[in-house]
Amino acid sequence: MDGFNLFLIALHVIGGVAAFGNRASANTKHRAVPFYNRRHSYYNNKQYLDLAAIQTGSYQLLRARSEGEWAPRTNAEAILGLTLANKRWYQKDNAATYISIKAMEVEILAQITVDKRFKDKKWAEGKLAQYVTALQLICQNPSKFYRNNLLRPLAGHLKLSEPTFRNNRFALSWIVIALCNNNKPIGNSSLAILTDHPGEYKFGVDEASMILMATTCLKELEAKTAAEEFIVNEMKVNMSQYNEFTKGLVVQALTAAKTEKVDDIIDMLRSDLRQAILSTTLLELPGAASHVLPALAKKSFLDASKVVCPSEAEILPSKEAPKIIVGIQVVDDLIRNKTNSWNVTTTQESDLYTTLQILAKKSKRFRFKSTQTSFGRSINSINGIEQDIGNKMFWRIEDRKGTPLSTGLSRTKPKDGDSFTLRLTKF
The missing domain is CATH 2.170.130.30 (Ferric Hydroxamate Uptake Protein; Chain A, domain 1)
Known part of the structure; x- marks a missing residue:
């Protein structure tokens, strides 16, 4: 990208960020999403543009929620994107963020009242895994969710949905990631399906990206390496053919796997994601947010296991007052x-x-x-x-x-x- 185009994009982003607070106050009664500290935004142009795009995209997402445009069972995807992109997003004293969390809890509790095992395929084929991961990101223990252990039905989905997972390893990867993030085993049968035919992916780069994150978490080296090679080769040859959903997932996967010698690929993908946020309303979709916002923040779904919650934080011994x-x-x-x-x-x-x-x-x-x-x-x-x-x-x-x-x-x-x-x- 030449200097003049970068300057134009910067102006576009600055305008979007400046209008963020004004538009939010005009469209909702709640406080806007907390801003990043701008003193850190000027570290370099890329970092500033990433942070500004995250803020603009977060505004688009929450505006869509206030206008009732989120589809059922998408709260977790929205929270995944918002929380991974900005760990300070969730604040109990902020009505806008608190309402989003409560909406997610209500969805889970409503399903529990009719089926504690979450046997409905809308939940059993990866959806519950997203909700478990979102809960983990906001320091709610999914094994003690209102006295319900959500990890138990999640592990049950490995057997319940096994026929589906043999043809859809994208969905299987979601459950593997959620269980792995919580240090739970997945069993030999599920592992065999996940790592079968390394280098072959029915759903292409999207499936390979999810498998890469899952095998990175499980430390399955052969399957991890095959997925990396497939993704990198595709991006080198066919990057322009993929949409922002896929590009965000690719950045997350390569970042999580710490793949070497792909900085140029990641930079180009992140540039495409920034421009998409600024020129479209892509981030009004929670699914897009869960793929794109973490990628811009150099995070992935695996980072749910790295959240340090207050009760788990190391408590330093206090010095007794004289x-x-x-x-x-x-x-x-x-x-x-x-x-x-x-x-x-x-x-x-x-x-x-x-x-x-x-x-x-x-x-x-x-x-x-x-x-x-x-x-x-x-x-x-x-x-x-x-x-x-x-x-x-x-x-x-x-x-x-x-x-x-x-x-x-x-x-x-x-x-x-x-x-x-x-x-x-x-x-």
């Missing part, structure tokens, strides 16, 4: 004529309210009640003696110099060696 000692004195010269003193061990970041709570837990001779006010938390009573505003009696908090505090308990941060006096007094 300890400090604070002196607390209670002085009652009005009713009981008593004075009590304590040294309280607390942490450096604790406020005075927390310090008093620690003291109340450790000493039977100290208890207190407090109230939140506009000036902060203040003391109501100590050791059963309540303030009496009518009689002008209250508990005053003083620092070590006897100066009344200007802030409440929760806004006062003691330092090591500080001391405070809680004095029953009159005003």
Whole structure:
């Protein structure tokens, strides 16, 4: 692509991205998909164009959803594309993304109510595998989906749909990928079908791409190598004959397999995908989104197994805050004529309210009640003696110099060696 054409495409993309937020607010009541940080977008022209195309395509997809144009059982494909393209897409506090997730859940739950085994061929020939993968991408455990183990019927599909899979290894590959991503076995019979006749693919490049991802996950070297060679040779000779669905799948497969010496092929395919997004409404189709958006983000369906969820993330041991000692004195010269003193061990970041709570837990001779006010938390009573505003009696908090505090308990941060006096007094 010459420099002038690249410049024109860049202008087109910039215009599309700038209009993204405006169009979204005009077509939906929800917030738009979160943008990528643009400071990182200028790393180079290709990266900027990829990110801009992803944003434009994501807008097209969600606009189609808001206009009711998604077909039944396509929520998972849309979420696959959106989530693989932008791991920050799904946010629970974003109504636009949250609604998409809930729609996907409802589809699954609706099917469970009529058939827990998902025997309907619309689900049993790869569709459930897409939903399992989408759930995995948003950190929902498919084996514990509302107390249902979706991996069980998915594994059952290998036998249930075996006659179909002998003629349709594209669909079989989807189930293999979903099970492999969850570290589940597929069995010898399914493996034999998947790896049979390496280099021969009834459905051409599309089937070869799915088999390449499946065998990459399974580490089946012979079948993986044969699929790679078939795809690369086809792209070298007949790339222009394939549509964007296929091109996206090819990029995903070659990326997942880490195929060597194909950077030029991947660059050309990704360029075609960018231009298709900018010149058509291709990404209004969830199926297209699941193929194209991950390809532009250098991701594949296999990346569902690499998602690090909060519960699984390594929790680093927190450094314990330094300890400090604070002196607390209670002085009652009005009713009981008593004075009590304590040294309280607390942490450096604790406020005075927390310090008093620690003291109340450790000493039977100290208890207190407090109230939140506009000036902060203040003391109501100590050791059963309540303030009496009518009689002008209250508990005053003083620092070590006897100066009344200007802030409440929760806004006062003691330092090591500080001391405070809680004095029953009159005003």
